[in-house]
Amino acid sequence: MTEKKEQKQMSTKKKARKLFLGMLGPLLMITIGACSFFYFMSNTIIEYYMKAELRASVERINSKILEKMDPISVNIEDFKNFGALSDDNQILGALTSIFAQNLKYSSSFYYAEAKKISQGGFFADSSGWIPEAGYEPMERDWYKGAVKNKDSFYYTNPYVDVQTGDLSVTVSRAVFDEKGNIKGVVACDILMKQLISILDEINVSPNGTINLINENGLYMTNKDSSKIMKASYFDETLYKGDLKEWMNGELKSELDKKNYYAVCKIGYSPWYIVAEGPTIDFKGKLSNIILTFEIFLILFSIFASIMNIRTIKKMRKDEQMLGASLFEETQTLVVAAKENAATSQDQSAAVKEIVATMEDSNELSESIASKIRDVSRVAEKTSSDVADGVSSIEENVAQLHAIFDANQQTIDGMKILSDKIESIWDIVTLINNVADQAKIIAFNAELEASSAGEAGKSFRIVANEIRRLSDGIIDGTKEIKEKITEIQHSSDSLILASESGTEKINAGYENAKNLGERFASIKDSAEITASSANDITDIIQQQTNSSEQILIALKQISAGVENFAVATDNISLSSEHIRKMSEELNNTVKSSDQK
Secondary structure (H helix, E strand, O other): OHHHHHHHHHHHHHHHHHHHHHHHHHHHHHHHHHHHHHHHHHHHHHHHHHHHHHHHHHHHHHHHHHHHHHHHHHHHHHHHHHHOOOOOHHHHHHHHHHHHHOOOOEEEEEEEEOOOHHHOOOEEEOOOOOOOOOOOHHHOHHHHHHHHHOOOOEEOOOEEOOOOOOEEEEEEEEEEOOOOOEEEEEEEEEEHHHHHHHHHHOOOOOOOEEEEEOOOOEEOOOOOHHHOOOOEHHHHOOOOOOHHHHOOOOOEEEEOOOEEEEEEEOOOOOOEEEEEEEOHHHHHHHHHHHHHHHHHHHHHHHHHHHHHHHHHHHHHHHHHHHHHHHHHHHHHHHHHHHHHHHHHHHHHHHHHHHHHHHHHHHHHHHHHHHHHHHHHHHHHHHHHHHHHOHHHHHHHHHHHHHHHHHHHHHHHHHHHHHHHHHHHHHHHHHHHHHHHHHHHHHHHHHHHHHHHHHHHHHHHHHHHHHHHHHHHHHHHHHHHHHHHHHHHHHHHHHHHHHHHHHHHHHHHHHHHOOHHHHHHHHHHHHHHHHHHHHHHHHHHHHHHHHHHHHHHHHHHHHHHHHHHHHHHHHHHHHHHHHHHHHHHHHHHHHHHHHO
């Protein structure tokens, strides 16, 4: 017993494990697929967000730098336009001071005439700086670059300003007269710390770097000051693409598996903003959120599988109970249907016997009618003989004997007919009882069909038809009873008339001996006998017609009972089919529990 119990427990655990894996496996596959799709879509969205954020950050830096550099460019452009029209050095010197007051981010604003200072050339600086001996602006990079570029600004590389000691760059622009001859160069020094502060204000990511480089890739800003204008961004960047295409002046952002990159040219200057850093700075928090969500989905899948298993177990238990109940009900229904079939077969046989009896009764009625017709002919002949007179008295006596015998046979026949009618009455009563039983059976069948629900719908229709047929049979038997009553009354009258005729024939026989005195009485009796015989003939004819109607009704009843028997057989077959289906359902549920 202990081993069987342990085996049963092991089997139950194995079933539970299979059911759990069967439910959890597909659900986990769907969940993993959904998580993978979600991760792919999230990663795509994150990359799109990162690129957009990189562009926005670099554009903000570019806008802020241009915001600080645009006033310088505008003032240099204005000075250039005014200087092209004026040759008054005092005015030009005053303008350097005036324009310098409008600039917040420059250290000095100055102008150098296209003539060496040693040869009397003019030089004005807004800061009041006086060039040292031997200092010639025309030899400086900012001057030569401006003259070379002619119609555009020239930007120098960062250098340490002699006066302030700060890192600076110079923006310069050549001034030409109306004939296109060089008149001088106007320039402005920009403090690099002002530009560096902008880079410090905007942080793309915690571990990212933002720098300014020139068109050759040299650092103009760097946390390591030793790299400024010495180290190349091209040598240190992790970007693996084509750097020439990368530095084509357009705003760009790129991502690889580990790092992000962004580049943007600053206005018309030869300077570039470059940003670079690890992508984990952007993806870190979002990746954690995605991972948490995916873990939650997996845990939810496991929980859903457990709940589904519990629900399936409960459903299977309910299926077993329902199958057992259905099996029991169908067993009962099969038994009842078989009993109904047997009863209907018995009823069909009984009705067939009644039909055969009625056919015999009909034949007997026809025979009686034939005999009554013979009696009528005899009575007519007797009346004729009486009219012939006394000469035929002996023959009349003989005929009276014949009439007596025939009349006695008629009485006997009528009594037999009465007995047959009594037998028909018993048969009709039997039919009525059978119809009542059929009605009760139909009522019980309808109750059973109602309890069977949707499966007994067809059986309920058949039960209703049977009950309606039973009601029709009962109504028909009532009419048959009325006809039988009429026949009995007619038969009683005929018997009485026949017995009265017998008495008169006896009297005629006795009186025939004394024909002289009783001739008139015999003649009257013969006439009465003839009239009664005609009446008997009419009554027998009516009885024959009634018998034929009863026979037709009984045949209809027989057909109805046969239909009821066929319907009961069909119900029995349907009940058996339902029983087999319920048995198969129980077997299916049990086999599924055993797997």
